[in-house]
Amino acid sequence: MSAPKKVVLAYSGGLDTSIILKWLQTEYGCEVVTFTADLGQGEELEPARQKAELLGIKPENIYIEDIREEFVRDFVFPMFRANAQYEGLYLLGTSIARPLISKRLVEIAEATGADAVAHGATGKGNDQVRFELAAYALNPDIKVIAPWREWDLTSRTKLLEFAEQNQIPIAKDKRGEAPFSVDANLLHTSSEGKVLEDPADMAPDYVYQRTVHPEDAPNEPEFIEIGFEKGDAVSINGEAMSPATLLTKLNEYGGKHGIGRLDLVEGRFVGMKSRGIYETPGGTILLEAHRGIESITMDRGAMHLKDQLMPQYAELIYNGFWYSPEREMLQAAIDKSQEHVTGTVRVKLYKGLASTVGRWSDHSLYSEAHVTFEEDAGAYDQTDAAGFIQLNALRLKLLAARDKRLSK
Helix, strand or coil: CCCCCEEEEECCCCHHHHHHHHHHHHHHCCEEEEEEEECCCCCCCHHHHHHHHHCCCCHHHEEEEECHHHHHHHHHHHHHHCCCCECCCECCCCCCCHHHHHHHHHHHHHHHCCCEEECCCCCCCCHHHHHHHHHHHHCCCCEEECHHHHCCCCCHHHHHHHHHHCCCCCCHHHCCCCCCEEEECCCCEEEECHHHCCCCCCCCHHHCCCCCCHHHCCCCCEEEEEEEECCEEEEECCEECCHHHHHHHHHHHHHHCCCCEEEEEEECCCCCEEEEEEECHHHHHHHHHHHHHHHHHCCHHHHHHHHHHHHHHHHHHHHCCCCCHHHHHHHHHHHHHCCCCCEEEEEEEECCEEEEEEEECCCCCCCHHHHCCCCCCCCCCCCHHHHHHHHHHHHHHHHHHHHHHHCC
């Protein structure tokens, strides 16, 4: 790959990406543009601007953007229409953020005339795949630089030495080994590495950042009502909210009641297994409520088919194929299934659990007249079931008769 002339770097303002920034300048002699995204990670972003300026980045080459609404509206909500869970448990909080970051990297590269983008993902993880597949899907001619796969800064000591040699400020808490690494956005926090690497050891309480311990949560349950329109949550307790505002509020409810903790050993796309501690308080409530409203508004056949598609859809997101034709095809089917997923769900929040306790909708398929144990006024003729059972039993009878005959 020829040396890039101008690179857009996904920049957090932390030590690692600051080192990458300086490394790009010294290794390639290129101009660097920084992009820092507010995805709801809960950190002040202005220090990133100051750090970039300190490292010689021109003010016009520093991009800091609040993209929380786009993140939830165009990425999180479409994913939740599918009830997507990787390996049956993980709500894909890190995975779903990467295609949006890559999208903005590519767009900024086009706007600034940059010929490359760069990220800080390591060569062992999934994020390198997600960033790069998304970038190439959006611009097949873009160059992608992954310093962790190229440089010789292979230890914490070498990284700190490089920082000192290049006058990169090092916070006091960065002198020692961090106890674990954290990725966060509005949907979740993900903690991995160091004290969490042995899956036999219970995670220390200090790892959890967004949720109280369920045992310390309030002793009284709290009930909330979530309104849906075509599969997307639009209100809490009757108050209409924007997507990011709604998820923020659900995070507050979930954090207060210790909801959404997950200790998972997962199969990475690159081949190894890793152990992560995830907190998805608002997303866990949202998933429960969405399944609650689907239960009365979706046809059985459509719901069962969607549940069969979900693992493949979740795996595509986990593996970085958000911008693939197969994900878009599945999304079209999922979105079609949500046309009548409109109504309200009442959820009970208590000691780490979110439980649907009520649901109602003008689009409901639930018919009390058909399921009542009382007099149904002729809504359902129970004698019809006899023929239904006989027809479905026919092949089973023929199989049993054959087996009986052959066993003699």
